[in-house]
Amino acid sequence: MNARAVAAWSAACLFIVLFTTNPAYKALVLAAAIASLAAGAGLSRMRGLLTGVGLIAAFATFLNFISAHLGATVLFELPASIPAVGGPYTLEALAAGLSGGLTVAAAIVAAAPFSLMLATHDVMDALPAALSRSGAAIAASLNLMPSVSASFVQVSEAQRLRGWRPRGPRSWAEVVVPVVLTSVEGSIQLAESMEARGFGSGPRTALKSSPLRKSDWFLVGASAAAVTTFLASRATGGAPDWYAYPALTTPAVDLASLAACLLLFAPVVAWRSHA
């Protein structure tokens, strides 16, 4: 699997989901992203991601529902005197929140192959030469992440046994400060190690090149076609926008835009062998 091909597909997903306000297309992109990731990484590896994405999307929906007191279809009302949450709660605000939640969920799942299916060095190899030094630095910091989370568990446990109890945000300093300091020290040591191995000497080369294979070209082609078709449909009056306010309407769907979104299912074919 080539990271450039994955990047092309992720970019196409992100482009469509951020370009349109129509929840029907967003839902299709999300479905394509989930199906593709399931084909490439397997459902078992996606469980944590899907739970997290579900929670984030639900929070985005909830936030819009309680804060946007707009729309014609009032579901219930809280007294306006209650600060922040007082006012009418509408079906339109709920629908707009759901649409926003779909955007967030689709964007996260579309970017997930970079962490679930590709090794750090695959991503680095795909970067243009001008970005290879930044890429190496990012790769190194990504490698530190597991130790940071392990450090958090270890420090909070040890501080608890030393008598610390979480009493308000300030008390967390006793856990957060050591974790941050340890992470910073870890980063400094890693930087020291990179420097000791000649990092920053000048232009870099890579041990292995990763050429685009047939399946990668197929993916790049499908992604390009999806974006082109979606844009063309939009330019000719298709792919209409959708607004939840002032009164809820059913989102309109046109065939060309629908086909563009369906092209994003291409990895289901291309990535099956990686599951």
Added chain:
Amino acid sequence: MAIARLSNLSYWYPGAEEPALRDVSMLIDSGLTLVTGPSGGGKSTLLRVLNGLVPHFHGGRIAGRAEVEGQDVIRTPTRTLARTVGFVFQDPELQTVYDAVDREVAFGLENIALPPGEMAVRVEEALDAAGAAHLAGRSVRTLSGGERQRVALASALAMRPLLVVLDEPTSQLDPEGASMVLDAVGDLVRQGRAAVIAEHRLERLLMQATASVIVENGSASGDWPVAYSPPAIRSTPSRGGAVAWSLAGVTAGFGGRPVLDAVDLTGHQGEVMALSGPNGGGKTTLLRLIAGALSPIAGKVERRPGRIAYLPQNPTALLHRPTLRSEVSLTLERAGESEPPEAILKELGLLAVAGRYPRDLSCGERQRAALAAVLPGRPGLVLLDEPTRGMDAAARAALVKLVSRLKDGGSAIVIATHDRDLRAALADREVSVSGGQVKESAMSSLPA
């Protein structure tokens, strides 16, 4: 001709009034040079001069001269010296850039823009020289500490350096991992390479060393060190008092996967129990269960009420107060104990650094600082996870004394350790933890 030459070299870290190195003059030739000395004496600083990390990376002031293979270290950046001097650091986890072994070994070669064809040859050659050829193609995350350090050594060797510098490369490793690394260093020297190593485990290296430097209080002398000998102190064996904690039919693990299975074990007041066994066998899980930090999947854990002193595997992560003294005071205040913080600092040989920021201390001093932070006063239950990692002989002796005192005071003590000498000096009971099972070994020295 010498590979490296230091002449009247003194170095001050940024903001420091006292020099970390004082007027050091030495020659490094081919063969194995041992660098020894107490924690905080300046060993790591001296080694970092050899590849220019001191002063280029760390800043500060430097005086005198340092040359490696004719290159002036003070004027040559580390990234240029990287072609001449390979460096292996203490912690195998904090020197890994990539997640694949062959890519990791190639990192330095990529930095100097070697053509990919030549790079592949060098990677293979370096892995072979470090005794890590069988690790090619593996993910770094799946390697043990010893294997990771061999990969780090291969990464340094891939640059075909004239000199390889190793800064306590076994301090974070279990005995098996340490042997793996020291074997690889021995092989390098037999291959005719020049190596400089700072190390506390001298027994094996003394046989192969061609030169030695003792660094103490920033000054270097060419004397030969004495190999580590286990502390002469031996705590009085005891059968212990009342039951302090017990596990009955306990199964514990993570994500539904048991690490310990149906464990029955009891610990007593005034007793030291040593846990041994391979990495990943369940020693840390057992300590966390006893501490109450981990809930069992099945079974019952009971412990007497009282303070628990727990030293985690990475104890220095605890330290966050402005001074070491305030770090100890915090524990004492929370425990409601009136003991002055200086008592334990003196016991662990840290009184001189009581006013310093704990994270500015050397690696070995930090380890002792963490012990001081968790062990003051009279804890009822003491749980120590690999307390002797990176400790020099003096610090180990101080630890043995401290644990013996706590035991005599009635504390129930459990130590997870690979350190045979520590077990021999302290343990009343030895329990092997492996594959989810615990098995108690017979101790012959107990009074009837």
